[in-house]
Amino acid sequence: MGIGRLLDISVRSMAAYQRAMDVTSQNISNAGNPEYSRQKTLFATEETQAGIGMGVKIQDILRIKNDLLDSQLRKYQSSLADAEKRSELLQQIESVIAEPSDIGLSSYMSQFFNSWSQLATNPNSTQLRSQVIQNAQRLSERFSEIFEGFSSVQAVLQKEAVLKTNQMNEYLKEIAELNHRIYESEARGIKASELKDKRDSIIDNLSKLANLTVNYNEFGAAIVNIGGVQGADQNGYTEFELSFVNNKMRIVSKTDKNAIAILNSGELFSATDLYSSKIPDYRNKLEDLANVFVNKVNEYHMQGFSLVQNGSSSTGIPFFGTLDTNGNVLNAFVNGQIRINAEVVNNPKNISISSAANNDGNGSIANLIASLSDLKLPELGNQSLLENYSGFLNTFGVDKVVSDNRIESNGLVIQQLQNQKASYSGVSIDEEMTNVIKYQRSYEAAAKLIKVVNDMMETIIQLV
Amino acid sequence: MRITENLLSERYLYNQNKINEKKLKMQSQITNNTKLEKLTDNVGDSLEAIKLDANIRKMETFQKNISYAKDYLSITMDSIENIAGETQKIIGQLTNLDNALNNSNIPTVTQSIKLSLRAIVDSLNEKRNDMYLFGGTDFSNAPWSIDANGRAIRNATNVTGEIKVQITQNIKDTINITGNKIEGTDLIDTLNDILAVLEANNVPDSNLQQRLNNAYNAIVNLQSLNGEKLNRLDDINSLLDKQMLNTQELLSKKKDIDPAKLIVDLQYQDYVLQMSYKLAATILPKSLLDYL
Numbered sequence: 001m002g003i004g005r006l007l008d009i010s011v012r013s014m015a016a017y018q019r020a021m022d023v024t025s026q027n028i029s030n031a032g033n034p035e036y037s038r039q040k041t042l043f044a045t046e047e048t049q050a051g052i053g054m055g056v057k058i059q060d061i062l063r064i065k066n067d068l069l070d071s072q073l074r075k076y077q078s079s080l081a082d083a084e085k086r087s088e089l090l091q092q093i094e095s096v097i098a099e100p101s102d103i104g105l106s107s108y109m110s111q112f113f114n115s116w117s118q119l120a121t122n123p124n125s126t127q128l129r130s131q132v133i134q135n136a137q138r139l140s141e142r143f144s145e146i147f148e149g150f151s152s153v154q155a156v157l158q159k160e161a162v163l164k165t166n167q168m169n170e171y172l173k174e175i176a177e178l179n180h181r182i183y184e185s186e187a188r189g190i191k192a193s194e195l196k197d198k199r200d201s202i203i204d205n206l207s208k209l210a211n212l213t214v215n216y217n218e219f220g221a222a223i224v225n226i227g228g229v230q231g232a233d234q235n236g237y238t239e240f241e242l243s244f245v246n247n248k249m250r251i252v253s254k255t256d257k258n259a260i261a262i263l264n265s266g267e268l269f270s271a272t273d274l275y276s277s278k279i280p281d282y283r284n285k286l287e288d289l290a291n292v293f294v295n296k297v298n299e300y301h302m303q304g305f306s307l308v309q310n311g312s313s314s315t316g317i318p319f320f321g322t323l324d325t326n327g328n329v330l331n332a333f334v335n336g337q338i339r340i341n342a343e344v345v346n347n348p349k350n351i352s353i354s355s356a357a358n359n360d361g362n363g364s365i366a367n368l369i370a371s372l373s374d375l376k377l378p379e380l381g382n383q384s385l386l387e388n389y390s391g392f393l394n395t396f397g398v399d400k401v402v403s404d405n406r407i408e409s410n411g412l413v414i415q416q417l418q419n420q421k422a423s424y425s426g427v428s429i430d431e432e433m434t435n436v437i438k439y440q441r442s443y444e445a446a447a448k449l450i451k452v453v454n455d456m457m458e459t460i461i462q463l464v
Numbered sequence: 465m466r467i468t469e470n471l472l473s474e475r476y477l478y479n480q481n482k483i484n485e486k487k488l489k490m491q492s493q494i495t496n497n498t499k500l501e502k503l504t505d506n507v508g509d510s511l512e513a514i515k516l517d518a519n520i521r522k523m524e525t526f527q528k529n530i531s532y533a534k535d536y537l538s539i540t541m542d543s544i545e546n547i548a549g550e551t552q553k554i555i556g557q558l559t560n561l562d563n564a565l566n567n568s569n570i571p572t573v574t575q576s577i578k579l580s581l582r583a584i585v586d587s588l589n590e591k592r593n594d595m596y597l598f599g600g601t602d603f604s605n606a607p608w609s610i611d612a613n614g615r616a617i618r619n620a621t622n623v624t625g626e627i628k629v630q631i632t633q634n635i636k637d638t639i640n641i642t643g644n645k646i647e648g649t650d651l652i653d654t655l656n657d658i659l660a661v662l663e664a665n666n667v668p669d670s671n672l673q674q675r676l677n678n679a680y681n682a683i684v685n686l687q688s689l690n691g692e693k694l695n696r697l698d699d700i701n702s703l704l705d706k707q708m709l710n711t712q713e714l715l716s717k718k719k720d721i722d723p724a725k726l727i728v729d730l731q732y733q734d735y736v737l738q739m740s741y742k743l744a745a746t747i748l749p750k751s752l753l754d755y756l
Binding site: 107 | 524752
């Protein structure tokens with residue numbers, strides 16, 4: 001064996017450890033970067049020549065990544081983003097509902113019915129009649145505020161859905177571009193670890209918007225599917241837009257409106273689901289309640305007689321809405337607004353609570369209307385108005401609590417998964433510093449070997 | 465398991481955030497003195513609180529109704545007392561006329577009884593908040609009046625209507641003495657008959673006087689029934705007071721905070737937070753770097 005081979009081994013060794021130090025320094029400098037996947041230098045023994053070892057070589061620089069962990073993390077992140085957005089929006093509705101409090105619908109409903117009970121004690125009292133009207137107005141305003149609250153949250157949701165869809169398109173575009181660059185880079189034999197990290201980070205962000213699946217093809221391109229519709233590959237990406245299909249907000253492909261993303265998590269899911277399903281459901285429940293409330297009060301009120309005016313009392317006056325020429329009540333509850341009959345508002349004497357004509361002291365109808373608060377109504381599935389409203393609150397409350405609990409549970413799972421990811425793919429300064437020492441020592445040893453070889457050469461030269 | 469810097473800092477921040485969330489919630493509860501700031505703080509308790517609150521408001525209304533009913537009954541009581549007083553006065557005057565020596569007083573007594581009858585009619589036409597106490601539910605006209613001959617007559621109004629007031633969930637009570645009940649005492653007709661006899665310069669016979677005694681007893685009976693009703697309303701009011709107290713206690717259990725417990729919990733969380741800061745300050749900056 002020639003002395004020169006010793007030099008070759010040493011130089012190769014120094015180069016290998018210098019490259020390893022590069023990798024370590026890259027790791028150390030990215031220790032605080034959560035998107036970064038640590039890289040690991042894989043050393044291998046150089047192939048022997050005639051049974052003689054040729055030193056060390058770097059076989060590969062590995063990007064330490066666990067795809068299963070990533071896919072799990074994205075799944076839970078998507079679910080968490082859905083729960084967080086849902087909870088945030090439901091909280092807006094919750095503050096409009098304002099229960100339990102003195103300004104909640106239940107409180108105004110109680111005050112409304114109690115004012116009828118009080119009116120029955122003194123049926124011809126103008127003050128008590130005005131009190132009934134005032135309480136009806138407050139209740140009506142409260143209903144309107146809640147319905148307006150639903151509408152304004154829906155308007156916010158629509159705007160957000162448009163913004164998020166545009167954001168999703170941006171992400172998909174970037175993924176497609178990165179796919180292309182990764183392909184080009186790796187085809188030239190250059191590792192594209194940093195580009196892959198960047199792409200992973202974008203896919204992570206994308207998973208917060210919608211449920212997705214990611215598969216990798218033979219060119220290393222990430223094939224991203226959004227709710228079953230292909231979103232991006234190495235050749236391009238699909239642009240999505242907001243569309244209304246059967247009155248429901250949907251995310252569809254711009255070029256193929258029939259390609260509807262079937263969402264089940266992510267912020268876009270919470271926006272579309274709340275807009276198209278949950279809020280209409282809440283609205284319907286409250287509208288049913290308001291309709292029954294208005295109709296029942298009118299049913300009793302129209303049986304009653306007003307105070308005697310110009311020598312006689314009147315009957316058939318609705319408390320809410322107005323009468324058309326055929327005697328039908330119109331506009332009692334329109335577009336979330338309960339409208340009190342102007343005849344009643346302008347003249348409280350028209351509040352009709354007497355069960356007999358020309359009987360100002362008779363408050364039987366007022367007692368009947370007051371009793372409506374506890375009456376089990378077949379129209380509401382044998383529930384009272386308050387019970388039905390409580391049912392609505394319960395449905396709403398459970399939806400919000402489920403979202404809050406999902407935030408908690410998904411947060412915990414994500415914390416665990418992120419720990420695992422950080423443990424697997426993250427940089428440990430201690431570990432890297434140990435490597436630094438190890439590689440430095442090895443580098444020094446190789447350098448020392450050159451010095452020894454040099455000495456040996458000197459010895460040989462002196463022999464000559 | 466590899467422990468990396470990111471793992472340490474992520475876990476530290478996660479825990480820190482959790483502690484701060486708890487602290488914020490407790491601080492907010494202490495400031496607002498309620499556990500139920502919003503529906504989803506506890507859906508079950510919130511719904512229960514709404515129900516209890518509705519019950520309390522209803523009981524408050526019943527108590528207002530009772531208070532109004534008691535006022536109404538007290539004024540009715542005063543009127544009946546006046547009627548009974550005038551009737552008693554008439555009975556006394558008629559008893560005096562039984563003595564033949566007093567026959568010369570018949571015109572004076574007649575005049576006096578006419579005045580008493582007028583006073584009785586005035587009492588029968590007494591109003592409370594524009595409502596005739598004994599006029600049923602028809603307030604279009606006074607139920608009684610005095611005609612040109614000084615006789616009491618019933619006007620053409622329906623005096624049978626009852627004013628019913630809700631005083632508990634299941635009880636609606638009548639608070640007025642209807643005109644037909646007054647008519648049922650036969651007082652007015654008896655007094656009219658007595659006046660007719662007196663104007664004929666005769667002394668009412670014992671039958672007529674007995675009718676007057678019976679009418680007086682019937683009036684006193686109405687007075688006592690009214691008194692019983694007042695007592696009953698007092699009893700119901702006391703019952704409502706107790707129910708209200710219980711309901712308020714239940715509501716308080718659902719809604720109100722235990723300040724002492726919350727403050728101790730808050731202090732504990734603060735302590736945990738400080739510990740966490742201290743630990744983080746010890747662990748986070750340390751690495752092999754510090755020893756190289």
